[in-house]
Amino acid sequence: MAEEEDFSALPLTDRWVHKNWKVRKQAYEEAAALFEKSPDEYDPVFRPFIQDSGLWKSAAADSNVAAQQDGLSALCAFLKFGGREGAVRARQHAVTPITEKGLSSTRAATKASSIEALLLFIELDVAAPVIEDILPTLSNKQPKLVAASLAALTQIFHNYGCKVADPKPVLKVLPKVFGHADKNVRAEATNLAVEFYRWLREAMKPMFWGDLKPTQQADLEAQFEKVKAEGVPKQERLLRSQQAAKERAPAAGAAEEEYDEGGDAEEPAEIDAFDLAEPQDVASKIPKDFFDNIASTKWKERKEALEALYAVVNVPRIKDGDFNDVNRVLAKCMKDANVAVVTQAAQCIELLAKGLRKSYAKHRPTVMQPIMERLKEKKQTVADALGAALDAVFTTTSLTECLEDITTFLVNKNPAVKEGTMKFLLRCLRTTRDVPSKPEIATIVESAKKLLSESSEVLRSGGAEILGTIMKMIGERGMGPHLEGLDDLRKVKIKEFCETAEVRAKEKPKPPPAPVARAPPPSQPKKVGTKKAPAAKKPPPPPSQYAQQPLAPQPTSRAAPEGKIGMPKPTGLGGLKAPQKRTLPGLGAASPRRPAAAPSPPLEEEEEEEELPPTPAKVAPRLGLGRGGLAGRSLAKPAAPSQPVAPPSPTPYSNFSHTDRAELEELRSANERLLKQLDDARHDRSKLHSEIQELKNQNAGLIEDHTRDVLSIKAKETQLVRARSDAEAAEQTNERLQRELDRLKRALSKAEASSASVRSPSPSSPLLGHRTMSPHQQDIYRDGDHYSGSNFNRRSFASTRSEEKENGDNVPYPHTKLSPALRYTGSAASGRGSPARGFRYMGDDTASDNAVGGIGHNAPSDGVSSRADSRAGARQGDAPPSGISTGNGVESWKRAAEVTSQLKARIEMMKAKQGMSRN
Missing domain, CATH: 1.25.10.10 (Leucine-rich Repeat Variant)
Incomplete structure (x- = not known):
């Protein structure tokens, strides 16, 4: 027990390094308790550990794990409640032991204390x-x-x-x-x-x-x-x-958060x-034959040279050097006829700009214009490489430096160059961190307005997006003058782009102006408990009134100078509060002891003054002194300012500046809120008007479409009526053709029947008796081929005539154009040349000649003599020549068979037409 008393009697620093771990542990615990109870970092308990910072090395690396745990806890308390000086001195002794013995400890509390100690070392310094x-x-x-x-x-x-x-x-x-x-x-x-x-x-x-x-x-x-x-x-x-x-x-x-309209905190x-990365020297690594190969006439060699340069400059950070010649060569490559060379050159420019950053700004005039001229390339891969190169070059400079080139190429004759420049300007506005100046904004707005009248939809939308991005930067109020003259539809589109635009640079509103900048609103004195004076409704008084304010019996020396400097917008409120102080008992005795140099009365007193009853009527004459000017006051009063007539009160300036300024600022903020609401209402109204106009246009379009549909339906109905009439006419034609076909079939059947009846009788029949026919004629008509051929010829001619009548060709065939085979048929069709009638009158020579002539149309040219000979033979009773009888019969049979086949083919064709018309 005595030994323990001796240990407790030792100084804390001696026990800190004692050979007994229990003593050290108690010392650590005691030190931690003292650190926690210290009022501030300047407490004497920290002094020994600041002077001898090596004590923390032994505590952090204590050989006993239990003592080490308490030692690290004491270190954490020292760092938490101590100051930066002690932490900086202890850091060089404690961090290494903590890392070697504390972090790898098997005790979780020791590990946690070790990590906490490291974090506290960083928190207090770096x-x-x-x-x-x-x-x-x-x-x-x-x-x-x-x-x-x-x-x-x-x-x-x-x-x-x-x-x-x-x-x-x-x-x-x-x-x-x-x-x-x-x-x-x-x-x-x-x-x-x-x-x-x-x-x-x-x-x-x-x-x-x-x-x-x-x-x-x-x-x-x-x-x-x-x-x-x-x-x-x-x-x-x-x-x-x-x-x-x-x-x-x-x-x-808080103010910054309030002014941030978008609600977005500043991006880290x-x-x-x-x-x-560390800067790397790539200038010395450029191949020596680069400039020779890049000037080659073969595009593959030029591309290989650029690929070698790309491999060299493809590093995160490039050490600044002499890259003037390289950039001039790359700019020249922008005019190369091969797109692969152009793409590779653009990629090299991009890597150089990213690796050099601000050091590449001096090369911007060399490469930017050639790149923008090459934007006319239609191939998407080349356009993407050129755009990436432009973006990398822009990061090394600013919008101010690039704006001249951008506005120049925005009016280029080539639509592709104009479109690429427009997209580049949009990317610049989104990524820039500096709000353009007013002249620059005016230049950009004018260029964007020209794009709104372009024939291409992409350029018109790009112009509206540029204006919307500018509006996002400077706000609708700042953009208002620039949008004058534009129609409502374009304004609505610009506002839509403004709502969706993402920018890094925003023009923050200026902080509220000082109270002296504006006059207080007329409604300001309503919140004060005193009676409102007529002077409160007037604008700030002239300087003469400021000089009159200190003439009130005031014991302080501060009132007069403040009045001469100028109170911020004084009203009758200051003069009304002094009589209120005089009405309270006890306040008049305390006010003379108040120091004259006090800046303003306490807030509690001002709140009490606001709750005082209204000013008595006897104060009204004092208010008239301020309105009377210098002639309305006595000249003897300023001679004895130290003898107050009435108990003094705080200066009107101090009362006004402390309480009324708060009310003034509140009213100003309310006014600003109302103005903002009014702007929002106007914006909503314009948006609704535009929507109404758009709906009207849509309604007109729908009406037009409806009218067009009605006309189309009527036209379709007319076509349907015509189609029905055509169908009815086709049906009638079909019926007529069917009737004609039936008639032809009946005629054919009758002709076949008559042909059979003609071939059946013999020469000894009553119709063809030997009395009316010559022997030669009997031999001819005894052969059935002649009569059947004539019947087939008649049927063929009748069928042909009926078909032509159906087709509208109702012109009879002239006899001169008829074939010899149809001549007899035509006469037979009329009824005058029928077989019965012909045979009945063929007893004379003329009938015989006609019969022979009608049948034997293919006889030789000397047919006249043959007919004569036949007539002679007939008269003499001789037999007819065998050649005439045989030849005429065979030819007649062939012609009959041919005509029959033609007639059947025509009948089949008519049946097919009839079936198609029915379908």
Whole structure:
């Protein structure tokens, strides 16, 4: 027990380094309690540990795990309640022991205290020294130390981000830990890489991605996919300096949020590969034969030269050098006839601009105009490469420097060049962080208005989008004068583009003006409990009234100078409050002891003054003194200002400036809100008018379409009526043809029957007796071929005539044009040449001649003599020549068979026509 009393009697610093771990543990606990109870960082309890900061090394690396846990807890309390000075001094002694013994401890509390201590070291100062002390542990032979250090780094970057903590030193050693043999180390390295990806995205890959194995790249890509949807991360812990800045300007931050109409916070600066990479000297690596090959007449050699240059400049960051000749050559390549060369040159320009950044601005005049001239290329891949090159060049300069070239090419004769320039201007307006000046805005607006009258829809929409993007930057009020003269439809389209536009530069409204800038509204004195004076409704009084205000019996020396400088918009309110003070008992005795130099009375007193009863009637004469001017007051009063006639009151200026200014600002804000609501109402009204006009146009279009449809229906009905009439006429024609066909069939059957009856009788029949026929005629008519041929000829002629009558050709055939085979048929068709009638009158020579002539039309040219001979033979009773009888019969039979086949073919054709008409 005595030994314990001796230990407690020792100074705290002696017990801190005692050889007994229990004593050290008690010392750590006592120190932590003292730190927590300290009023501020200047308390004497911190002084010994600031002067001897090596004490923290022994506490963080205590050999006893229980004592080490309390020692790290004491360190955390020291850092939390102490100041920056003690943390900076203790950091150089404590970070390395914490990394080597605290982070890899088997106790969870020790691990947590170790990580908290590292985070507090960063919070009190900066992160770079802490990270530098942790990085050597990554080369330790013990895997658990390496894994613990990687976990600590992950926590550091997770809490403070890559803006407070520089990731470049860690990214350089990250490939080494990915190749570690221990799987726990590789797992912690993966977690750290994922944390980097949350902050850096694709910008981190050029630093170490090429040193990883394909399987590791695939695993990391799978992990990256999980955090892509999280969005932009935010810093979870603030540095002490950031906390102090936030506390100093809370109102400013609130005001900025209020003025931000879009509600979007300022976008954090993106960290890309350029910020992380080290500059590389690529000027010395350009191939020596580059300029010779680029001047070759073969396009393949030129393309290969550009590909070699592309491989050299394809680095995240380029060291500035002499690239004038290279850029001149690349600009010349924009006029190359081969599109592959143009594309490769544009890609080289893009990489040079991205690698040099601001250093490339001096090369902009060399390459920008040739690129924009080449925008006439219709091939999409070439257009995309040219657009990317223009965007990269723009990031190295500003809109002000590029605006002249852009406006020049916006009026180019080539529509493709005009369209490409318009798209480039839109991208510039979206990405620029500086709001263009008023002359620049006027230039852009005029160029965009010209695009609104273009024949191409793409150019008209682009012009409206440009105007909408400008409106997004400067607001509808600032854009109003530029939209004068445009029709409502275009204004509506511009406002639609304004609502969907995404810009980085926004013109924030100016802060509210000072109270002296505007006169108070007439309704301002209504909130005060006093009676409103007539002077409150008047505008600010002339300087003579300011001089009259201090003439009231005031004991303070401050009233007169303030009146001469000029009160902000004084009203009768200040003069009314002094009598209110005099009506209260006890206040008059306390007011003379009030210091004259006090800036303003307390807020509580002003609130009490606002609740006072109305001013008595006897105060009215005092109000008249201010209106009477210099002649309305006595000259003796200013001689004795130190003897107050009545109990003094606070100066009217101080009362007005403290309470009424708040009311004035409130009224101004209400007025601004009303103005904004009025603008919104006007905007809604114009939008509704435009919608109404659009609906009217749609209604007119629908009416026109309805009228067109009605006319079309009537035309279709007319066509239908005509088609029906045509169908009825076709049916009638079909019926007539059917009747004609039936008649022909009946005629054919009758002809066949008569033919059979003609062939059946013998020469000894009563009709063909030997008394009326010569022997030669009997021999001829004894052969049935002659009569059947004549019947077939008659049927063929009758069929032909009926068909021609149906087709409208009702002209009879002249006898001169009829074939010899039809001559007899024609006479038979008339009834005068029928077989019976012919045979009945063929006893004489004339009838015999006619019969022979009608049948034997193919007789030789000397038929006259033959007929004569036959007549002679007939008279003499001789037999007829065998040649005449035989030849005429065969020819007649052939002709009859031919005519019969033609007649059948015609009948079949008529049947087919009849079937088609029925269908």
